[in-house]
Amino acid sequence: MKNHAEMIVEDFHYLIKDFGFYIIRQEFDPMVMGNAVVLFGSTTIGIEIVIDRNQALISIGDIEDPRNKWFEFFDVVNYYAREKGKSYLFPEKTPENTWDDVVNIQLKRLSAILKEDCLVLLKGEPLQKSEIQEIENKRVAELRRKFHLHL
Secondary structure (H helix, E strand, C coil), X not given: CCCHHHHHXXXXXXXXXXHCCEEEXXXXXXXXXXXXXXXXXXXXXXXXXXXXXXXEEEEEEECCXXXXXXXEHXXXXXHHCCCCCCCCCCCXXXXXXXXXXXXXXXXXXXXXXXXXXCHHHHCCCCCCHHHHHHHHHHHHHHHHHHCCCCC
16 A cells, blocks of 8 residues: 555645645554545645545645634635636545556546636735635535435
8 A cells, every 4th residue: 555645745846845734744554454644735725635444535724713713625726716616526445446447547637627716825925715615505505415414
């Protein structure tokens, strides 16, 4: 098993090289399904990339805000991108690939989407929190309706 935290840093290296981000936290646990986390920070934005049970997930928020106030990548992309709803894709493990391949496919895709669709954010534009919160609220309400959740 490859070090998934190093895979994250490799695929998102442009955050450091091109946009002045730095690594705040980098962890990998090969004993817990290869789970990993890398937290990148800039003067204004935090980007947390997590590998959890071979799924790559991203959260983005103001670096000064508590982590539970950050936004899911899906909602951020739906605010900034011209093509909506394209962030997550979870490939299947098959006999022809490895779990590292599954993780690698996701990281490369998410890295490209972040760089392409959130460029203004990476360049330092303030996070449009109220607008993204509205997108998140609509998504959550839709999920609750779909699954008949009354919370």
